[in-house]
Amino acid sequence: MTAQKGLVFDIQGYSVHDGPGCRTLVFLSGCPLRCEWCANPEGMEIRQQVMFSTTKCRHTNLNCTRCLDACHQKAIELSNDENILKIDRSICRNCETYDCTNACFYEAIRLVGKWMSVDELMEIFNRDRQYWGQGGGVTFSGGEPFIQKDFLLEVLKKCKKAFIHTAIETTAHVATQVLLDTFRYVDFAFIDIKHMDSQKHKEKTGVGNELILNNIAALANSDWKGRLVLRMPVIRNYNDTDENVMSIIRFMKKLGLFEINILPFHRLGDSKWKQLGLNYLYSDEEGTSEEKLDHIQDLFLDERIACYVAHDTLF
Ligand code: SF4
């Protein structure tokens, strides 16, 4: 048994896009970056949070007030003008009971994030492994898995002891030695590279890129035996310029890295931002065009770098 607990905001089985074979995907809460386009904003904070869906809520048509009545801290109130619920999330921050989530019959208000032990996760992996088939395993995603570095390391070690293939999806924004020590237990990695200009990186993610680039270089120059595929979300008028792509290409070639996965922008995170009471800046942004993806892919291919688009990474 182990006492270490980690905050997990989702677990998905049968994932086939996040590493070789069929996998169990574990989303760990907390992230040091604040990417404006984030598709999993419920994983940004390392704390439990309430998500509220106005479309599922039955207050307007059934006059339900169950969550209002359940909240002893009076964090929920009716908005006078719109007849909808308003949640004062500054009060919820200190909530210990989350009574509102238990009161709602319609899952309109729900709690995100569950504290789980390493052994609880291992139980799930041991249950799922019969469905993975050959080459499958576990992938840790987020948020940023390294935010919970001690928990991550412990569960990775247990996976290796159980002969489970391990993968990680990370920003690599973590102390270099922590990354290298942890990667001893990692077989496959996707590492994000968002912008080669540190100032521009900071503009839309909240942090510069120096630590991330240094860590990619440190990993490439280490004796790590796993496989690394870089990942680039394609954001219009931000990182989709030839100049930025060519800069990534030079960086990769210098390090002897020859695989990248480019991810088209999509708006799937839109409703999640709203359910968290957050402002999403990309509500009106179109998805990345086929032409742009083709063009960026060609730039990489011209330099003999394998460039996988969206879910087409070859495992
Ligand atoms: S999370 Fe707690 S404080 Fe917030 S609405 Fe629910 S019960 Fe009230």
Ligand code: SF4
């Ligand atoms: S309990 Fe659920 S359905 Fe009822 S008002 Fe609250 S959020 Fe809406």
